[in-house]
Amino acid sequence: MSTSHPSRSWVTSANDHPDFPLQNLPFGVFSRADGNRRGGVAIGECIVDLRVAFDADLFSGAAREAAEAASRGQLNAFFALGAAPRQALRRELQGLLEENSPHRERLQALGETLLVPMGDCQLYVPAQVGDYTDFYVGIHHAMNVGKLFRPDNPLLPNYKYVPIAYHGRASTLRVSGTPVKRPNGQTLAPGAEAPTFGPSKRLDYELELGVWMGPGNEAGEPIGIADAGDHIAGFCLLNDWSARDLQAWEYQPLGPFLSKSFSTTISPWVVTAEALAPFRTAQPKRPEGDPKPLDYLFNEQDQQQGALDMELEVLLLTAQMKEQGLAPHRLALSNTLNMYWTFAQMVTHHSVNGCQLQPGDLFGTGTLSGPNAGQFGSLLEMTEGGKHAVELPSGETRTFLQAGDEVILKARCRRDGEVSIGFGECRGVIVG
Numbered sequence: 001m002s003t004s005h006p007s008r009s010w011v012t013s014a015n016d017h018p019d020f021p022l023q024n025l026p027f028g029v030f031s032r033a034d035g036n037r038r039g040g041v042a043i044g045e046c047i048v049d050l051r052v053a054f055d056a057d058l059f060s061g062a063a064r065e066a067a068e069a070a071s072r073g074q075l076n077a078f079f080a081l082g083a084a085p086r087q088a089l090r091r092e093l094q095g096l097l098e099e100n101s102p103h104r105e106r107l108q109a110l111g112e113t114l115l116v117p118m119g120d121c122q123l124y125v126p127a128q129v130g131d132y133t134d135f136y137v138g139i140h141h142a143m144n145v146g147k148l149f150r151p152d153n154p155l156l157p158n159y160k161y162v163p164i165a166y167h168g169r170a171s172t173l174r175v176s177g178t179p180v181k182r183p184n185g186q187t188l189a190p191g192a193e194a195p196t197f198g199p200s201k202r203l204d205y206e207l208e209l210g211v212w213m214g215p216g217n218e219a220g221e222p223i224g225i226a227d228a229g230d231h232i233a234g235f236c237l238l239n240d241w242s243a244r245d246l247q248a249w250e251y252q253p254l255g256p257f258l259s260k261s262f263s264t265t266i267s268p269w270v271v272t273a274e275a276l277a278p279f280r281t282a283q284p285k286r287p288e289g290d291p292k293p294l295d296y297l298f299n300e301q302d303q304q305q306g307a308l309d310m311e312l313e314v315l316l317l318t319a320q321m322k323e324q325g326l327a328p329h330r331l332a333l334s335n336t337l338n339m340y341w342t343f344a345q346m347v348t349h350h351s352v353n354g355c356q357l358q359p360g361d362l363f364g365t366g367t368l369s370g371p372n373a374g375q376f377g378s379l380l381e382m383t384e385g386g387k388h389a390v391e392l393p394s395g396e397t398r399t400f401l402q403a404g405d406e407v408i409l410k411a412r413c414r415r416d417g418e419v420s421i422g423f424g425e426c427r428g429v430i431v432g
Helices: 050-055 061-070 074-082 082-097 105-111 138-147 245-248 273-279 300-305 320-321 345-350
Strands: 027-031 037-043 046-049 115-117 121-124 132-135 165-167 174-175 182-186 194-200 207-213 230-240 262-268 311-317 329-335 362-364 406-413 426-431
Touching: 037 050, 037 082, 046 050, 050 061, 061 074, 074 082, 082 138, 082 273, 182 245, 194 426, 207 311, 207 345, 230 273, 230 345, 230 426, 262 426, 345 362
Parallel strands: 132 362, 174 262
Antiparallel strands: 027 037, 027 121, 037 046, 046 115, 132 165, 182 194, 207 230, 207 362, 230 262, 311 329, 311 406, 406 426
16 A cells, blocks of 8 residues: 655745655754754755744644654654654654645745755754674675685574664764775784784675664563554664774674774765655565574564665765765665565564664664675675775776775655655765
8 A cells, every 4th residue: 555645845946856855854953053952854855943843833743742753863762662652753753744735835934944945954863872793694795705614614503593783873864975094903914913003904894674662661561563663753874884804803702893993984864654654665585495584583564574675775986086076986886675584573583582662763684685796785895805806997996995985875665656755865985
């Protein structure tokens, strides 16, 4: 059933916008020239200032409660409200912004007080992140990386039973556009007996989707698989920058540490589950012979509707390409259907031991590579660990990232009969 009506907005830049038409309405945090952070909603090339909308008494009931929470300088309180108030606010926003809205003249009279040009605004990480967990649910990435390090045993036996993850560093989450400083650390050169200290020479990106937690759970009270979707507030793009040489030296026995904790970039807009509902689909069937998920991770409705059909794209723009006026070069085009585990399974497994998940916690899916060349979500895979350089339109080559390189992540949802929506961009330039 289509959920895209109404289709047009009196905000003309929203109509046919590649990311933020009326059907999307993602939430974020922005500031004007005064620097005061507040919540807003992206539509076309503009941001609806929710504080102004709330003060203008544009909402009622549950939508008004949600608008007040979403108008603050962080979205944690909004996430905590859960699905029903968020959905009520979305419905009222669509009604206010649709082409034939009876409130159109009043809203237009508020001008840029209400509808702020996005280009005039600063965007921020939309919530205070208490905890950040990075999963490993992209099975093709897991296989590709496993083949590099364990050719005879690329996929460890627990992978098909457990949604694997590690605890990341929330303090170094940064919004799109923030420069990424090359990290220092220990590396062990091939054939060397002792490590050396210095800047990473094998800096990489990872193409991921971010998952924002909603209400969460009390400590000791797991979230059941049937209820897990109610605890997801929305989604963003996520680039888990990785120093592969640091990672190779440190990751055993306890997993990534300095190789991952220096920076993680996210896109600023939280695309809600409601906006993505038309693009829900069945979780791809597991290959014959793979184990069925354990009972606490299995739900028939989740298997039928728990996956998303979303294109994920990585582009690279080097400093030389910028000087030559060249467009960003596509490195990979993948899809969220390459996830071995669903979002609900990630939530349920994370909480099954009693771990408390809180509003504003952030999950990363792990790198979402496809099975074929042109679908790999990291340079580590694309170059087979640096053995084969990527050729760029400028005549340059890359095995890993160099100073001045800008990595751009994008996402797009398409389906016949539905209005396409996107996530905006997740950008980061390498410094040093």
